[in-house]
Amino acid sequence: MARERATALLLDLDGVLRRFDPAVAAGVEREYGLADGVLTEIAMQWGRLQPVLTGQVNHAEWVSSVADALAEPAGGPERARAAVEQWQRYRGEVDTEVLDVVREVRAAGIKVGLATNATDLLDADLAALGLTDELDVVVNSSTLGVHKPAPEYFQAACVALATPPARVLFVDDEDWAVRGARSAGLSAHRWGGHADLRYLRAALAH
Known part of the structure; x- marks a missing residue:
């Protein structure tokens, strides 16, 4: 049976609408004598990340915990704090081609x-x-x-959009998020880059 046509678009931020230049983190790591990739590795450890993604701790507390974990490899707590603060100042860039589609469909x-x-x-x-x-x-x-891919997350998103799940198209660059959305009854597309823009325009055409 054909799905209902989407009347709302739900977009992931990082990896879809916002992108980060990996050279920024790499430059900070070089400057402070840190191993390649260690900033992201420590920051994204699930035991450290999950509390800030669910509002149990705030962003500043999470950043502080990353600096604490980096103190030894950075050569002390002050250098670790400086490295993490410098890394965090870069907030990414908007993918203007994705934004163009957002504007078109709105x-x-x-x-x-x-x-x-x-x-x-x-x-x-x-x-x-x-x-x-x-x-x-x-x-x-x-x-x-509550965070993606929990069904409660997607239910809340559909309520916020005032749109039933079957009428929402969700786009994310992570398979686990796409699977979660589909389990919650949404249409979902795994973002693979600008080649997918044509699909989005077609899927949302009325």
């Missing part, structure tokens, strides 16, 4: 929501990136207290 009357596992810094990031007025809804895991 102009056509389709709601667009942001669905992201994020910290309490999200609103400030969106403002700095100029995205605050480009979205109808923002669904932030740290505000909800």
